[in-house]
Amino acid sequence: MKKIILADSQAIFRAGTAKVLAADDDLRIIAQCADLERLFHAIDTFPGSIILFAASLRPDLLQLRRRLEKAGSRGIVIAENSEAAQVYVQQGFRGVIFRNVTGQALVDCVRRVSNGDTWIPPQLAAVSPVDEDVVGTRVRDRLTPKEMRIVALIVQGCKNRDIALRLKTTEQVIKNYLRSIYDKTGVSDRLELALFTIHHRALAAAAAEMSTKMDAEEQAATGAVA
Structure with missing residues (x-):
C-alpha cells in the first residue's frame, strides 16, 4: 500500500484528485492538507510517503526537498x-503534474515516483505545438455570461447559497442554471464541473477572467458605498 499526502488550498481539486487515487486499491490517501503548516506536520508524522503538493502553496522548495529527504518521502509538484515544469525538475522533485492532468496520467505519475522513478510530463518529453482546446472553446462559447459567473464560483468551491448571495438571486435560480450548465458541459455534478473546467484550458482561462471581473465589480461596489 502506497501512502499519499495531498496538499492543495483548492478544495475542489483536492476532492477530485482524492477520488481518482482512491479508485486504485494500491494507493491510500493518509492526509489532506490545505496549507503549508499542515503539510509539514503530515510529512513529519507519516515518513516514507508520496507527497502531492500544489506549487500555489508557495513553499520554500529547497527547504521542502530537504524535509522530504529526511523523512524518506518523495515529492510530486502540482x-x-x-x-514551466522544468523549474521543479531542476529542483530535484521526482515528478511534476499540471492541474489539467488526466486521471490515468496522475495514477501513472504516483506509481512511478513511488517505485523510485522520475515522471516527466509529456509536455517536456516531447515538445509540440500547443493543441487547440476545441472542447473547452466550444463549451465556453455555449455558456452565457451568467452561467460563466456560476462556473467561476463553482471552481472556487462556493456552495449554491454562497453563489446566490454573490449574484444577488435565489438558490433555486442557481439550481436551474446549474442544470443548464450540466447539460452544456456533459457533467453530472459540481465536482465534475469544476474538474472539467480545470482540465480545459480555454474554459479555465474564461473562468479565471470572470473571477477577476467579479472581484473588481465587488470592490468597486464596496468603494462606492464607502
Missing part, C-alpha cells in the same frame, strides 16, 4: 497549467 503545477499551474501556465507554469
Whole structure:
C-alpha cells in the first residue's frame, strides 16, 4: 500500500484528485492538507510517503526537498497549467503534474515516483505545438455570461447559497442554471464541473477572467458605498 499526502488550498481539486487515487486499491490517501503548516506536520508524522503538493502553496522548495529527504518521502509538484515544469525538475522533485492532468496520467505519475522513478510530463518529453482546446472553446462559447459567473464560483468551491448571495438571486435560480450548465458541459455534478473546467484550458482561462471581473465589480461596489 502506497501512502499519499495531498496538499492543495483548492478544495475542489483536492476532492477530485482524492477520488481518482482512491479508485486504485494500491494507493491510500493518509492526509489532506490545505496549507503549508499542515503539510509539514503530515510529512513529519507519516515518513516514507508520496507527497502531492500544489506549487500555489508557495513553499520554500529547497527547504521542502530537504524535509522530504529526511523523512524518506518523495515529492510530486502540482503545477499551474501556465507554469514551466522544468523549474521543479531542476529542483530535484521526482515528478511534476499540471492541474489539467488526466486521471490515468496522475495514477501513472504516483506509481512511478513511488517505485523510485522520475515522471516527466509529456509536455517536456516531447515538445509540440500547443493543441487547440476545441472542447473547452466550444463549451465556453455555449455558456452565457451568467452561467460563466456560476462556473467561476463553482471552481472556487462556493456552495449554491454562497453563489446566490454573490449574484444577488435565489438558490433555486442557481439550481436551474446549474442544470443548464450540466447539460452544456456533459457533467453530472459540481465536482465534475469544476474538474472539467480545470482540465480545459480555454474554459479555465474564461473562468479565471470572470473571477477577476467579479472581484473588481465587488470592490468597486464596496468603494462606492464607502
